[in-house]
Amino acid sequence: MTHTTTADRIDEFFEAQTWPGALADALQPHVQVVERALPDAVHGRGLGHPLHPAIVHLPLGGWVVAGVLDAAGHDEAADRALLIGTVGAVPTIALGWLDWANTRGTARNIGVVHGLLNETAFTLNVVSLWARARGQRGLGRALSNTALALSGVSGFLGGHLVYHHGLGVGQTLDRPQG
Numbered sequence: 526m527t528h529t530t531t532a533d534r535i536d537e538f539f540e541a542q543t544w545p546g547a548l549a550d551a552l553q554p555h556v557q558v559v560e561r562a563l564p565d566a567v568h569g570r571g572l573g574h575p576l577h578p579a580i581v582h583l584p585l586g587g588w589v590v591a592g593v594l595d596a597a598g599h600d601e602a603a604d605r606a607l608l609i610g611t612v613g614a615v616p617t618i619a620l621g622w623l624d625w626a627n628t629r630g631t632a633r634n635i636g637v638v639h640g641l642l643n644e645t646a647f648t649l650n651v652v653s654l655w656a657r658a659r660g661q662r663g664l665g666r667a668l669s670n671t672a673l674a675l676s677g678v679s680g681f682l683g684g685h686l687v688y689h690h691g692l693g694v695g696q697t698l699d700r701p702q703g
Contacts, residue, residue, distance in 0.1 A: 532689040535682075536631050545634035552637065553626065560626035568623060575693045577620040583613030585680065588650065588673050595666050604657050607669055611650045618643055621683075624693055632690040635682055642679035646672040 539545060560568075569576040587610020594603035621643065625636040649672035657665035686692040 532685060535635070535685055536689070539631055539634045539638070542634065545637045548641075549633050549637045553633070556622050556626045560623045563623070567620070575620065575624045577617060577624050578687070578693060580613065580617050580620065581680075581683075584610040584617050584647075585676060586610065587613060588646075588669065588676060591669055592673050595669070600657075600662060604654070607650060607654060607657075611647065611654060614643070614647045614650070618647060628692060632686055632692055635686055635690075636692070639679050639682040639686065642675050642682070646675040646679065649675070 565571065567576070569579075572579075587606045587608075591603045591607035591610060594600075594606055618640070622640055625633070625640060628636050649668045653665040653668035653672065656662075656668060687694060
């Protein structure tokens with residue numbers, strides 16, 4: 526009897542979806558052009574691992590701290606933490622797409638969804654900052670809380686890419702991984 530794990534079910538779900546592959550087909554050649562044009566240091570090749578996992582803590586930490594400070598009623602501090610996390614998301618997202626550039630198969634499909642969730646969370650947090658600056662704190666909190674939830678789902682998928690597919694665990698530094 527074969528035991529089906531949660532990881533297997535995640536892969537089966539993404540293998541059954543057609544839209545992530547179609548989107549990846551459209552995006553990946555463009556990301557690969559950028560990825561190939563950048564120096565090795567941007568990829569983390571001198572470090573022995575990609576940079577994306579090292580800096581992902583900046584946006585996630587800022588966004589989590591903002592949520593805690595919002596809940597505690599520390600509006601100004603929450604806004605600052607949200608801003609720091611959102612600014613930190615820019616290089617984190619860019620480096621994540623570079624890590625994804627040469628993926629194949631199921632990992633490629635999961636990676637494109639992981640990236641889209643992160644981009645959506647980033648956008649929601651930008652709009653949250655805008656709403657907060659205009660005195661719409663309730664809307665700002667709702668947007669950043671939604672973004673934090675999406676980041677949690679995305680982080681789960683990112684962990685699946687690393688721990689189940691081995692993405693970024695040596696293979697992607699020198700050769701494509703699927």
